[in-house]
Amino acid sequence: MKMLPEKTVERLSQYRRALMLCSAKEKQHIYSHELANLLHITPVQVRRDIMLIGYSGTLRKGYAVDELIDLIGKILDSEEGLNVCVVGIGNLGRALVKYFKGKRTRLSIVAAFDNNPEKIGNEYKKVPCYPVDQLSKIVKEEDISIAILTVPRQVAAQVAGTIVDAGIKGIINYAPISINVPDDVYLGEYDMTTSLEKAAYFVKMS
Amino acid sequence: MKMLPEKTVERLSQYRRALMLCSAKEKQHIYSHELANLLHITPVQVRRDIMLIGYSGTLRKGYAVDELIDLIGKILDSEEGLNVCVVGIGNLGRALVKYFKGKRTRLSIVAAFDNNPEKIGNEYKKVPCYPVDQLSKIVKEEDISIAILTVPRQVAAQVAGTIVDAGIKGIINYAPISINVPDDVYLGEYDMTTSLEKAAYFVKMS
DNA sequence: TGGGACTTGTTAAATGATTAACAGCGCAAA
DNA sequence: TTTGCGCTGTTAATCATTTAACAAGTCCCA
Numbered sequence: 001m002k003m004l005p006e007k008t009v010e011r012l013s014q015y016r017r018a019l020m021l022c023s024a025k026e027k028q029h030i031y032s033h034e035l036a037n038l039l040h041i042t043p044v045q046v047r048r049d050i051m052l053i054g055y056s057g058t059l060r061k062g063y064a065v066d067e068l069i070d071l072i073g074k075i076l077d078s079e080e081g082l083n084v085c086v087v088g089i090g091n092l093g094r095a096l097v098k099y100f101k102g103k104r105t106r107l108s109i110v111a112a113f114d115n116n117p118e119k120i121g122n123e124y125k126k127v128p129c130y131p132v133d134q135l136s137k138i139v140k141e142e143d144i145s146i147a148i149l150t151v152p153r154q155v156a157a158q159v160a161g162t163i164v165d166a167g168i169k170g171i172i173n174y175a176p177i178s179i180n181v182p183d184d185v186y187l188g189e190y191d192m193t194t195s196l197e198k199a200a201y202f203v204k205m206s
Numbered sequence: 207m208k209m210l211p212e213k214t215v216e217r218l219s220q221y222r223r224a225l226m227l228c229s230a231k232e233k234q235h236i237y238s239h240e241l242a243n244l245l246h247i248t249p250v251q252v253r254r255d256i257m258l259i260g261y262s263g264t265l266r267k268g269y270a271v272d273e274l275i276d277l278i279g280k281i282l283d284s285e286e287g288l289n290v291c292v293v294g295i296g297n298l299g300r301a302l303v304k305y306f307k308g309k310r311t312r313l314s315i316v317a318a319f320d321n322n323p324e325k326i327g328n329e330y331k332k333v334p335c336y337p338v339d340q341l342s343k344i345v346k347e348e349d350i351s352i353a354i355l356t357v358p359r360q361v362a363a364q365v366a367g368t369i370v371d372a373g374i375k376g377i378i379n380y381a382p383i384s385i386n387v388p389d390d391v392y393l394g395e396y397d398m399t400t401s402l403e404k405a406a407y408f409v410k411m412s
Numbered sequence: 413t414g415g416g417a418c419t420t421g422t423t424a425a426a427t428g429a430t431t432a433a434c435a436g437c438g439c440a441a442a
Numbered sequence: 443t444t445t446g447c448g449c450t451g452t453t454a455a456t457c458a459t460t461t462a463a464c465a466a467g468t469c470c471c472a
Contacts (some may be wrong), residue, residue, distance in 0.1 A: 044287065045430070047450065050451090057451090076403050088302075128329065146405055186455085201210075203352060237418095256420095264468095266420085267468090
C-alpha cells in the first residue's frame, strides 16, 4: 500500500479513538457525518480519508464500526508492535509515560532515560529509568524504534545525536528547539511555546 | 496589517527564539541561510516570511538581529500582554507552568484550575490553583484570554464549555479528544497520541 | 573599472490539502 | 412500480503552502 498523506494519517488515529468509544457503547454503524461531528471536521473529509484506505461503507447505513477499527489498525500499527522510550523524565516525560502506559498494546513505552542521579534506577509506572549514556545499549536490547524527546533546550541537540546514533527510526521532539536528523529518521516537532504564541497572535488579530 | 498565514506565524515564533540566542551571543547580523539552518528549513522560506512581515535586510550582510526581534515582537505580541491559565494541573499542566513561568513578559500564566481538593489552594511556581467552578470569576478578575486545557478525556468537553462561557478567546487543547468551540474562539489541538501513532506509521512505512 | 560571486526580494510554478459537486445506489412511502 | 430522499464514492475545483527561478544590488579582487 502506498503512503498516505500526513493529515490523513493524523485523522485515522483520531477516527480510531472515536470509533473505539462508539464500539464500547455498542454502536455498530456510523455515518460519515457522525464521525465528522466527533472530530469537528467535514463529512467529505471523512469519506475521502476512508476512500484512501480502501474501505467501503454500506449505502444508507454508514460504516461498520468494528471493521473500520480493524482496518485502521492494519494500516497504522506494525504487526509486531513498536517499542518507545522517553528521554528526559521531567514533568512532561512523566505525563507521557503516565498517559500511554497500558493504553496501546502495539506501541509501548519500555524505557526512560535521564541524567539526574535521583531519577536513575527508579521506575515510574513500571518503566525503568536509565542514564543517557546507556541509551544505545538499552535501545538495542529492548528493540526500541521511537524516542520521545523531552529534555531541556540546552542539551537537546546533543541528546538527539545520541538517539540517532543508537539507531532510532523516529523522534518526537518536545524540546523548545529544532533538531537535526538524517533523512531516513522520521521527525515530528511539537513546540509548546510556538503553539502558545500562535494562539496569542490569532486571538490578538481576531 | 493583514493576517499572516498560520505556518508563517509558527515560524516567526521560532525565528524570534533563535534570534534571541544569536543576540545573546552578540551576533548582530544573520543571513537567511543561517537562520534557515537553525530551524532546518530552506533559506527561501525565511526570506519569504520576512518579506511578508515587511522587513528588509541589507544586501550581502543579512538581517539585523535585534531589529528583527523587535519587529517580530510587534507582530506576535499584544501591546499590553495577554494572561493565560492552565486548566488541569497534572503532570502536563505542571510541565507547562514550569516551562513558561518567567519566560515571556507579554504572555504570562496567572492561574491554574483543577478539581482535585489536594491541589486547590496550593501554588505551583507561584501560580495559584483554584477550583474549576471559580473559573469564570477568576478569568474576569485576572483578565485571562487564553486557556491551556490539560484535563482527562472524560471531562474535556464539559470543561471546554465552561471555558468558552467564561469568555476566553483562545484554547490550546492537549486533552486526547477533539473539542467544540464557537467560530470566534481560536482553537489549537495538540494530540500526543496522534503524534505518536503518526510517527509509528511513518517509521513502519519508511 | 570590469567581472564574478554572493545575497536579498519577488514573481511564478508546483505541490499538498480541503472543499464542492455530483453520479449512483437503496430504501421508504405513495 | 415510481418518486424522492439520504448517504456513499469519486472527480474536479479551490485554496494554502512550499519551492523554483531569477532580477537587481553590493562587494571584492584582478
